Amino acid sequence: MAELPGSIREAGDLLRARRATAVELAEVAIERAGVDPYNAWLLVSAEQARAQARAADERIASGDASPLCGIPWACKDIIGTKGVETTAGSKILDGYVPPYSATVVERLEAAGAVMIGKTNLDEFAMGSSNENSAFGPVKNPWDTSRVPGGSSGGSAVAVAAGEVCFGLGTDTGGSIRQPAALSGVAGMKPTYGRVSRYGVVAFASSLDQVGPFGRTVEDIALVCQALFGVDPADATTMPLPSEDLCRDLERGVKGMRLGVPREYFVKGIEPGVERAVRAAIRELERQGATLLDVSLPSTDHALGVYYIVQPAEASANLARYDGVRYGLRVEGPDLVGTYKATRGAGFGPEVKRRMILGTYALSTGYYDAYYVKAQKVRTVIKKEFDDVFARVDALVTPTSPTVAFGIGAKTNDPLAMYLNDVFTLPVNIAGLPGISIPCGVSEGLPVGLQVIAASYQEATMFRVAAAYERATEHHRMRPPAARAA
């Protein structure tokens, strides 16, 4: 076997028909990851992958039909993995080997999935381009002079280039959906509280959520099925009855009401992106959905809220890296000197910028003016979404205002970089689920359609995305570089 099957579903069918073994799939993935030309991988855990694949083959031989059994996947390196180095893309965690795995990793292991290794990311998931990784940027397989998006760029590219069947990322302001859009795959952020954050390196705890990358909406739903559920180790997970997330995939959108928020089609969106997204929305209308022009008037303030709340939480979360408890230690003249030397050497410039911003927003005198006010506006943003969801079943928007931009194009302009997330971060602020799926190309580069649903309505969101996917071929697009490889 030279290539992995195109989806989890296809791979699973091959395995259960005994036309391939999990060990064979793992060997293909290990080899592809080992020669990956995009810098998508930080570590390939080949021996562990082989052992997991052998165990999966035994399970399949004894009749196990769980959909993820034997399927190779890629893990963003901000998710803790027992016995496998976890860096969060930072020098400060250099050499850190977690003594336990994140709940999401344990759940995938229990489902029989085979982890191939750890993927590159922006340091501590702070970024939209992967250029903030301490281990070099990831390249976009559609055009290697361009970024793949971020921060989960490594997992997005590993899926886009066919090196694994699915990947995990984390999404605090768009870090799954935006790289999915820019790399031409599907990527999804669950409702806040759906998925355990236990064992995931914390960035901004009220916004962070783990979610999958995949080739198809069904694959995304299958991974979510394994990830979702309450975890006693994470008090923010919701105890909800389990549900079949694939139940509405075939239902189509006839009779559904889809909102098109006018604030998501504004100046600054590239004409080619707008064209592809508008065409996608027309396709959903053609299938019988009713489109509603809706307004989310505070959308403009979402970026401001995000860049107060997120750095504030990050500055608190990152206080723990002190040269004593984890990874890197640079000796100073005394204890405080060691803290300073370690943090000065260990953190990159973007991480330092966020900690300074966050500490400032939380300091006496500014706390009320910035942090408290941002929390109030956050409540307004959430309420506007709630009001709209009383009238519509889902929202359809662009995922990102642009296609993949050039490596280096925005590195000296943090604000331009932050603006790339205008359409994704309101979803995190409101705690909602969102998915990005491929909906065409502009100038030869992929464009993403975002579908947003009300809290815990992932099945409805999948229903819309699957209806679009079924009628189009965009999810079958492959990057030219990966085709040539």
Ligand code: GLN
């Ligand atoms: N790009 C956004 C940021 O830099 C979002 C990152 C994320 O979702 N982890 O914060």
